[in-house]
Amino acid sequence: MKPEDFELFSTLVKQRSGLVLTAEKSYLLESRLFPVARKHNMKSLEDMAQALRAKREEALMFDITEAMTTNESFFFRDQKPFTLFQKTLLPHLLTARAGKKQIRIWSAAASSGQEAYSLAMICVEEAAKLQGWKVEIIGTDLSREMVARAKGGIYSQFEVQRGLPVAHLVKYFQQIAGDKWQIKDNIRQMVQFREGNLLTDFGVVGPFDVVFCRNVLIYFDLPTKTRVLATISGMMPTDGFLILGGAETVLGVSDKFKVVPGEHGLYMGASCDVSLISGARG
Amino acid sequence: MKTCLIVDDSRVIRKVARQIFEAIGYACEEAEDGRKALDACTAKLPDFVLLDWNMPVLNGLEFLRALRLLPGGDKPNVVFCTTENDLSHIQEALGAGANEYIMKPFDADIIRGKLEQLGLIES
Numbered sequence: 001m002k003p004e005d006f007e008l009f010s011t012l013v014k015q016r017s018g019l020v021l022t023a024e025k026s027y028l029l030e031s032r033l034f035p036v037a038r039k040h041n042m043k044s045l046e047d048m049a050q051a052l053r054a055k056r057e058e059a060l061m062f063d064i065t066e067a068m069t070t071n072e073s074f075f076f077r078d079q080k081p082f083t084l085f086q087k088t089l090l091p092h093l094l095t096a097r098a099g100k101k102q103i104r105i106w107s108a109a110a111s112s113g114q115e116a117y118s119l120a121m122i123c124v125e126e127a128a129k130l131q132g133w134k135v136e137i138i139g140t141d142l143s144r145e146m147v148a149r150a151k152g153g154i155y156s157q158f159e160v161q162r163g164l165p166v167a168h169l170v171k172y173f174q175q176i177a178g179d180k181w182q183i184k185d186n187i188r189q190m191v192q193f194r195e196g197n198l199l200t201d202f203g204v205v206g207p208f209d210v211v212f213c214r215n216v217l218i219y220f221d222l223p224t225k226t227r228v229l230a231t232i233s234g235m236m237p238t239d240g241f242l243i244l245g246g247a248e249t250v251l252g253v254s255d256k257f258k259v260v261p262g263e264h265g266l267y268m269g270a271s272c273d274v275s276l277i278s279g280a281r282g
Numbered sequence: 283m284k285t286c287l288i289v290d291d292s293r294v295i296r297k298v299a300r301q302i303f304e305a306i307g308y309a310c311e312e313a314e315d316g317r318k319a320l321d322a323c324t325a326k327l328p329d330f331v332l333l334d335w336n337m338p339v340l341n342g343l344e345f346l347r348a349l350r351l352l353p354g355g356d357k358p359n360v361v362f363c364t365t366e367n368d369l370s371h372i373q374e375a376l377g378a379g380a381n382e383y384i385m386k387p388f389d390a391d392i393i394r395g396k397l398e399q400l401g402l403i404e405s
């Protein structure tokens with residue numbers, strides 16, 4: 001690919017999604033963008049670059065951006081954050097929100113929905129304690145295709161084995177074909193999915209008591225991370241919980257949040273008394 | 283060292299599974315049908331059994347039922363690993379005392395994930 005074409009595509013993708021593509025990634029760009037060119041009836045990426053210079057057509061820019069997202073996800077990914085949610089955050093919120101009896105949870109960059117559905121399954125497991133409570137779980141993603149997949153709740157045999165205990169498969173899924181499983185309606189109805197871009201229109205309105213924003217900030221540069229975390233913080237009460245991915249942190253990135261000692265990947269509002277949580281264990 | 287008994291009538295599958303379990307740190311033994319597996323368990327119970335369903339002589343389900351009746355036979359973690367991928371088989375396996383269930387094809391990530399869920403390794 002010509003350097004100026006790479007520049008054109010990578011700038012567009014960075015502007016629209018935050019994803020930083022370095023020149024070594026140009027093979028990735030080529031393999032992912034080729035199907036987009038074909039879909040738009042163009043013979044080559046060069047033609048597509050040409051078309052983009054002539055006219056910044058929204059549908060084309062959307063497809064290019066979407067094609068460059070990495071959508072890997074799985075149920076109960078990394079396990080620990082979900083145990084933390086079930087064993088620490090939920091019990092804490094049951095006290096802290098006892099007045100309102102309402103908990104709002106946001107899975108930001110939800111991809112194909114496994115994270116949001118994992119949280120919904122936990123809420124069903126804890127249903128006895130949540131009697132009379134309103135729990136809202138909202139998943140958003142930039143990718144239209146992923147939002148559609150998440151809403152459908154249909155997963156391959158491979159996907160339902162990654163991270164999902166078989167007892168949950170039996171309890172919360174129905175087999176719709178030999179190797180296709182669909183999450184049951186009672187779980188599906190607990191979660192809403194919407195398109196939303198973390199850089200612009202989030203697609204949701206706060207406040208959220210719990211925000212899972214995992215494995216997306218890693219793709220962004222520092223100023224973008226800082227900006228996204230600031231906006232997320234604006235949609236949370238100071239005693240809300242932010243959970244990031246294993247390779248992500250707020251340290252050196254945002255002063256809106258602080259680390260909860262002893263709980264890897266868990267953050268609360270900067271002015272919050274985190275001993276509420278870290279002290280409650282032990 | 284923890285021990286794992288790999289029960290499958292395919293030598294190729296046993297070899298692939300053995301490599302995965304050895305990399306995790308298990309000492310592995312193999313059996314090519316349920317009868318041989320049961321003999322091995324009667325001699326010495328392993329900590330973990332990876333179990334195929336369809337095998338000659340004694341199939342996986344029959345083996346599991348017999349294993350659970352041995353003294354201490356409730357201890358080993360038994361994970362099915364089979365091409366049988368319908369809900370009724372899964373339910374039957376769980377009913378007979380299987381701890382987890384893997385639908386083939388599998389890979390190291392799936393096995394590691396199941397071991398994590400069973401609390402046998404750290405994530």
Ligand SMILES: C[S@@+](CC[C@H](N)C(=O)[O-])C[C@H]1O[C@@H](n2cnc3c(N)ncnc32)[C@H](O)[C@@H]1O
Nearest residue numbers: 017069071073109111142143197198214215216
């Ligand atoms: C690797 S997945 C993470 C999925 C899930 N959170 C997890 O940890 O398993 C990253 C997701 O972020 C989405 N994404 C990337 N940039 C985004 C943006 N600017 N706004 C919203 N979603 C974005 C991608 O479409 C992709 O589905």
